[in-house]
Amino acid sequence: MTQDRSATVVGAGIVGVSCALYLQREGFKVTLIDRGGPGEGASFGNAGNLGFASCVPAGMPGILKKVPGMLFDSDSPLKLRWGHALKALPWFMRFIANSRPERVEKIADARHSLLSRLHEGYDPLIADAGAQDLINPTGLLMTWESEAAFAGAAYGLDLRRRRSIHFETLDGNEARQIEPALSQSVARGIYIPRLAHVLDPLRLTQTLARHFALRGGTILREAVTGFEIGPEGPRKVLTDRGAHDVATLVVAAGVWSRPLAAQLGTDVPLEAERGYHVMFHPQDLSLRVAVMSADRYIAVTHMKEGIRATGVAEFADPAAPPNMANAAMVRRQAQALLPRLKGEPKTEWMGPRPSHPDSKPVIGRSPRHKNVIFAFGHDHIGLALGGITGKLVGELATGKTPSVDLAPFRPDRF
Numbered sequence: 032m033t034q035d036r037s038a039t040v041v042g043a044g045i046v047g048v049s050c051a052l053y054l055q056r057e058g059f060k061v062t063l064i065d066r067g068g069p070g071e072g073a074s075f076g077n078a079g080n081l082g083f084a085s086c087v088p089a090g091m092p093g094i095l096k097k098v099p100g101m102l103f104d105s106d107s108p109l110k111l112r113w114g115h116a117l118k119a120l121p122w123f124m125r126f127i128a129n130s131r132p133e134r135v136e137k138i139a140d141a142r143h144s145l146l147s148r149l150h151e152g153y154d155p156l157i158a159d160a161g162a163q164d165l166i167n168p169t170g171l172l173m174t175w176e177s178e179a180a181f182a183g184a185a186y187g188l189d190l191r192r193r194r195s196i197h198f199e200t201l202d203g204n205e206a207r208q209i210e211p212a213l214s215q216s217v218a219r220g221i222y223i224p225r226l227a228h229v230l231d232p233l234r235l236t237q238t239l240a241r242h243f244a245l246r247g248g249t250i251l252r253e254a255v256t257g258f259e260i261g262p263e264g265p266r267k268v269l270t271d272r273g274a275h276d277v278a279t280l281v282v283a284a285g286v287w288s289r290p291l292a293a294q295l296g297t298d299v300p301l302e303a304e305r306g307y308h309v310m311f312h313p314q315d316l317s318l319r320v321a322v323m324s325a326d327r328y329i330a331v332t333h334m335k336e337g338i339r340a341t342g343v344a345e346f347a348d349p350a351a352p353p354n355m356a357n358a359a360m361v362r363r364q365a366q367a368l369l370p371r372l373k374g375e376p377k378t379e380w381m382g383p384r385p386s387h388p389d390s391k392p393v394i395g396r397s398p399r400h401k402n403v404i405f406a407f408g409h410d411h412i413g414l415a416l417g418g419i420t421g422k423l424v425g426e427l428a429t430g431k432t433p434s435v436d437l438a439p440f441r442p443d444r445f
């Protein structure tokens with residue numbers, strides 16, 4: 032492999048590590064910079080789903096009527112720190128504008144264009160790193176606990192069907208045959224066969240990062256504070272430890288990409304949609320499939336270290352202290368959905384989903400500097416999209432025509 036070109040990636044979450052690996056495969060000498068260890072941001076604690084069926088955006092028709100009630104309902108998964116409300120207001124206004132049916136169709140197309148290729152992105156990376164044992168393709172079961180709630184999901188299911196996503200529609204008993212641990216209250220379900228989940232998301236990012244280092248990549252544990260900009264764009268990355276020359280620069284710092292992009296002259300409406308998880312001790316209960324309760328707004332996955340329940344979308348400053356009452360709510364919901372899930376969680380966690388108001392990531396060249404590529408804002412599907420994002424960044428960096436149309440993901444679309 033010739034390494035006469037160099038690239039620097041800021042952020043070693045699943046997206047940044049995947050970008051670094053693809054740049055390396057394209058022959059770049061790559062430096063990956065993170066202020067922490069690989070995978071310790073949002074990529075640490077997600078539900079693990081490689082959800083190729085997640086083309087449905089968060090903002091769906093009718094959301095405008097639902098949001099105010101949800102904000103004042105203490106059991107709702109939607110939370111807004113009131114001190115953050117003014118800052119988040121423009122984001123919410125854009126989010127609502129994107130919930131019109133004609134926008135939703137386009138957003139679903141764009142998300143599907145990436146999600147339908149998620150395995151094309153990951154398979155080579157996972158095979159090379161020998162991480163296949165972390166992938167469990169047992170399918171995903173989505174559940175509803177009333178006919179009315181299921182009827183309310185019809186448009187979302189139709190969006191999937193029209194994009195050729197295959198699923199089986201089930202009554203409550205059929206759902207319990209697939210996952211016997213479900214509560215008797217489950218009335219309807221859909222089962223998406225072959226949908227895989229990651230058995231330890233942190234370990235996946237760490238394994239890929241280790242493989243990157245073994246192949247000659249450099250990992251620096253430093254916090255990026257700014258850039259030195261020359262006539263051709265940024266020529267140095269400034270960190271708490273010093274300065275590093277850059278040729279091609281990739282910003283893949285999850286929700287923290289917003290201030291870095293701003294320093295590079297691009298404003299993006301990126302908000303932290305903070306999610307929580309609780310991990311239960313290994314116990315008698317074992318789940319056959321990954322479960323997502325549409326009406327409880329939680330996902331529950333059996334991982335290597337135990338059962339993990341995730342949920343909540345809390346709009347707050349990413350650096351604000353977590354509110355573990357949200358984790359307690361996830362726990363209550365999980366134990367109601369799965370009555371045999373017992374005991375106190377062994378750990379609780381909060382992490383920020385990096386979310387744009389149009390439910391699409393930014394993947395593309397900076398409009399200001401031709402040596403800068405942005406890759407961030409993957410909201411609820413960043414684990415699923417890490418590999419394909421990396422592949423596309425590799426293609427952009429080498430000047431190839433990207434294998435997915437990147438127009439819907441342009442950084443200057445807002």
Ligand SMILES: Cc1cc2nc3c(=O)[nH]c(=O)nc-3n(C[C@H](O)[C@H](O)[C@H](O)COP(=O)(O)OP(=O)(O)OC[C@H]3O[C@@H](n4cnc5c(N)ncnc54)[C@H](O)[C@@H]3O)c2cc1C
Nearest residue numbers: 042044046072073074077078080255285306412413414415
């Ligand atoms: C509760 C929950 C459940 C989820 N479930 C799923 C799921 O089932 N499936 C799915 O596909 N997605 C899921 N997601 C979303 C997914 O986890 C994220 O979209 C994804 O992890 C984002 O990855 P990232 O690499 O962009 O960001 P991150 O993982 O947050 O990585 C960003 C990195 O940048 C570093 N960084 C930031 N600023 C700087 C700086 N100035 N200098 C140096 N380093 C910096 C950080 O330290 C961090 O390591 C879930 C998220 C949550 C919170």
